[in-house]
Amino acid sequence: MTGQATFKEDCMSQKTRALSRRQFLKGLSVAGAASLLPLRLLMPYSAEAATAFREQDFQIFRNACPRNCYDTCSIKTYVKDGVVKFIEGAQESTFTKGGLCVKGYAYPRRVYSPDRIKYPMVQDGRRTGNWRRVSWDEAMDRIAKKILEIKEKDGNLLGMGLSKYSGNFGITNYGVEGMMSSLGYTTRFVGTPCWPAGIDAQNYDLGDMWCNDPEDMVKSRFVIIWGANPAWCSVHSMKYVNEAKRRGAKVVVIDPIFTQTAAKGDVYWQPETSSDGALALGMARHILDQGLVDTDFVNTHAIGFAEFAAYLRENVTVEWASQVSGIPAVQIREVAEEFATADPATIWIGYGMQRHTNGGASVRAIDALVAMTGNVGKEGGGARYGHLRTWGFNYHALLQKQPEGSTGFIGATGPKGEFDFTKGEAASFTDRTVNINKTAQAILDTKDPVLRMLWVSCKNPFAQDFDRPKLEKAFDTLEMVVSVEQFFTETVNNSDIVLPVTTLFEEWTVNASYWHYWVGINEQAITPMYETKSNIEIAALLSRKMNELSPGSCTFPQDIDTREWLEKEFNQGMYDYLGIKHWTDLKNGPVKAKLASSASWSDMKFGTPSGKYEFLSELCQQNGHDALPRYKEGRKAYDEFRLLTPHTKFGLHSQFVNLDWMQEFNKEPFLYMHPDDAQEKKIADLDTVRVFNKVGELKIKVKLTSNVAKKSLVIYEAWFGAGNDFNVQNLVDDESSDMGAYKTGAPGVAIHGQFANVERV
């Protein structure tokens, strides 16, 4: 493959290709001879200057990967002739450290894919494939007239819904929510399918979700990676895990799948899926029995430890934990002792392990394990889950006022979410909120007024929302669906209008991470291609049309300069936190927040009601859960096999998977199952099988591997692009996880609490 990402290497290798080493040496000797001659006409010529890569031949821009990923890479983009030639990771960020992941390197393929959505288009009948080009003006005219019709019919705009999540985390993209507010009170799909149960759990225990700087993992003496696969999903974090290991730390990986991360650990546990709580509590009981509790921490900086200890003594044994999890008791004891005696020790709590009906309870049990060993507030320690400390922007694009006289929903508290930065302003009316994890059901159930119109941006509901068959039925009840997209997804296929949106190289914005502490600017590196526009430019166009048709009907500014809007996101607090004078300083490279300590909670002042770590949380109890991190059983099996649909290495949810470079290595989806189960089902390697359950079915080729546990089926999400209707959401229902509603507005979803059967076809 000699495409754009390898351009630099091409340039640099040209010299060696043109002259073999032998010829090169010969050339040198001749050149040396020439320098002795009294030449009159010829001037010195350096082959190197003509063919080598020269940075000054390029315009270099700063970009930041805006995808929903731990790593949020700082990117350097090399542009020549107005074309992105290649990109690389920024060296200035010690986290990105000059390298990108396999997906990131493929970015130029995204901008220059012939299959990009280029123009606003209208589909005459959903799923017909009958598309016509329309001008932006006509597209906006259709949309604006529909909005005005809804307002006329219902007396409010609650019939207009917004489905948006993490497709583009560039801060100015919160202008999509701003656009909705600027139109009136609307219906918002709130919550998150990603990490809500764990967020609530950490809020009950610690008072916030706030992780240590991942770069301080090198200081850990004992690392447990629990339900996360950074070797695929946070490749930049692996260098810290590896360095900790090199310095002598033991690395334990706990995962129902033997992942690439597991392969790099010292110990691998493959527990029964969703038994994590039992495993953590069994370890806690052993630590208690061995007298390895950090008494200073639990007495001085925590409340409720006595009650927790009593619970452990009365209800938990190592043998019980072993029975529930399938991990031998001797191993549980050994790892527990080593974890408790290592100083510092840390646990990386992955998002996968909390996508269960008992996910929040399991995270609380793991938090307790970290806390009782005194590893909270310690550099190299910590119950690492995520943070939003570097997200203190102004949210200028987000915070738009409803038009004068707008009416909306009365009685609820307005939109919520882990990225909700509206600070709960009091209003007489609010938006109507429905659960993003039950998108299909919410569309079907919402009445008075019904949902008539859906705006989709930064999201691909047909790839990510649950119960795809139901979602199609739900979409069919909507009078208008508008999708803002870069590629033709199943969601676009189920839309009436598609609007082409810019890539990261075509707009100004700024990006922060929910894992590391670097913040990077995203410069516009090239002119937006075709008729693509950024989300805030689209909002401005809609506002212009709304006001043209009905003056005063939209408050969103009608002329937008994305660079100016980026500037409006910064404030003195951000500047101080980042140690910069002005946002333009970020043009020199990403900057890391000035942290008092690499450890979260290092001052032992917790955000809980008591100000201490809460083994016993009354707030948790008030919200309908156990006050203590008691064991909660997972979802009961409703079919023969456990079904797991985790993240693929070659995509971020449904993004990237369709690009040619990804498909070079990941040509088609597979079901992975254990050879023993396959034998029982008379299934051979590479057979085509039918996977089916109460939600739906899909046909897929099978690969047999003992990397997956017996009685489990593993299919990596999500979408493959043209000519492939593969979609794991045909098999995943919308069962809620236990927690999430407190901090994110809706409970999470039991993505891994799913079951199915399989047969050869």
Place this chain on the structure above:
Amino acid sequence: MNDGCIASLEGLRDFFCASSAIDLKDAAGRIAESVDAAILPGTDWTAVEYEFNRLFVGPAAIPAPPYASAYCESDRVLMGKAALEARQLYHRLGLAVPQEGVIPDDHVAYELEAMIVLKSALRAEASSSPDTQALHAWFVREHLGRWLPHFILATRTHASAGGVVALATDALAAWFDNELNTIAASHPE
């Protein structure tokens, strides 16, 4: 080189940059006239527009991208060397694609317009300059020759038989064959 050839090229240019059924109908009419073909009465021009977008525009993945780079790079990607080659050619003709980089320079419609310019120049010059002749020969043989046959094949593979898109593609193929032959006769390699 006659007016008919230019008119045919203009029809093809307008066809491949059409953005509506009306544009397509107008351009296809001129193409048909220039090649003595007939368009079926009662043609559903909206259906032609759907097919045109399915093949060349989107929003779904397009089987026949109308850009040289999609066929000239080692991978299927736009804004490659072929696009910059086309840009250089336009610059030598004193022309440029408006807002360079927004629509790839090697879109078939731009290239057909550059061809119109070249052919008009060749015709206007009493004894055409060797430069223009060389440029024209290079453009046909080295540039268009590398991708147009692949584009025509992709289009023929995916267009409905006997349809308007197929007619336009046949006209493009016929023109290009003729152009190659003419050059071969007057400018042996």
